[in-house]
Amino acid sequence: MATITTPKKAESFFTGNCVFAAGAPTPESLPRENFPEIAFIGRSNVGKSSLVNALTGKNMLARVSNTPGRTQQLNFFRLGDRMMLVDMPGYGYAKASKTAIYDWNCLIDAYLKDRGNLKRLCLLIDARHGVKENDREFMHRLHVYAVPFVVIITKTDKIKKSEIEAVKESVEAEIKKIATAWPKAFLTSAEKGLGIEEVRLFLAQYVL
Numbered sequence: 001m002a003t004i005t006t007p008k009k010a011e012s013f014f015t016g017n018c019v020f021a022a023g024a025p026t027p028e029s030l031p032r033e034n035f036p037e038i039a040f041i042g043r044s045n046v047g048k049s050s051l052v053n054a055l056t057g058k059n060m061l062a063r064v065s066n067t068p069g070r071t072q073q074l075n076f077f078r079l080g081d082r083m084m085l086v087d088m089p090g091y092g093y094a095k096a097s098k099t100a101i102y103d104w105n106c107l108i109d110a111y112l113k114d115r116g117n118l119k120r121l122c123l124l125i126d127a128r129h130g131v132k133e134n135d136r137e138f139m140h141r142l143h144v145y146a147v148p149f150v151v152i153i154t155k156t157d158k159i160k161k162s163e164i165e166a167v168k169e170s171v172e173a174e175i176k177k178i179a180t181a182w183p184k185a186f187l188t189s190a191e192k193g194l195g196i197e198e199v200r201l202f203l204a205q206y207v208l
């Protein structure tokens with residue numbers, strides 16, 4: 001099996017030609033293409049769309065917003081003919097209606113339960129907030145559905161340098177209880193470009 005071992009190669013792997021391929025607001029509209037997929041999920045406003053942009057080096061690819069709950073469908077971005085990156089709608093948006101939460105659950109379940117080409121799910125955690133109860137519930141769901149996932153801590157530029165390691169340790173203490181979680185969490189800042197190389201190197205191995 002080929003491997004990507006240098007940041008330069010991982011960068012060119014992620015930053016090549018990338019296009020919006022499909023948006024899926026309902027289970028029926030999930031695209032049937034069979035490219036290897038990497039998906040991004042987490043609480044509303046955690047920085048999913050920003051991370052997709054940072055990984056691909058394209059600021060305007062996924063829509064970033066100050067308004068939580070902005071991404072409301074699964075957005076599929078195709079990188080050449082290598083893989084898809086999937087920007088998912090977040091959970092925990094305080095103003096979401098009951099119907100919207102029900103629809104979200106149906107869509108997310110449909111995707112997670114039956115996606116043989118999903119190579120790795122990235123679960124994002126905001127460095128300022130750590131793991132919240134709805135993150136725990138979501139991790140439990142991933143465990144039940146046997147979905148392998150990796151935790152990526154976002155917005156590390158928003159906390160003091162001295163606090164970063166403690167956040168990582170507390171997140172890792174949570175995920176080591178879950179069999180389908182990668183035991184180490186990644187520290188990133190999409191804003192400052194921190195940790196992006198490491199995440200690219202890690203993810204590339206699952207799509208080759």
Ligand SMILES: Nc1nc2c(ncn2[C@@H]2O[C@H](COP(=O)(O)OP(=O)(O)OP(=O)(O)O)[C@@H](O)[C@H]2O)c(=O)[nH]1
Nearest residue numbers: 044045046047048049050065069070071090190191
């Ligand atoms: N300081 C800082 N701000 C960030 C970072 N990543 C994202 N943000 C900001 O956080 C806000 C939300 O970012 P998004 O990428 O839209 O978050 P999201 O998880 O896709 O949000 P929804 O789609 O609404 O669930 C925006 O104002 C971003 O500019 C980061 O690493 N550092």
Ligand SMILES: [Mg+2]
Nearest residue numbers: 048049070071
């Ligand atoms: Mg988004």
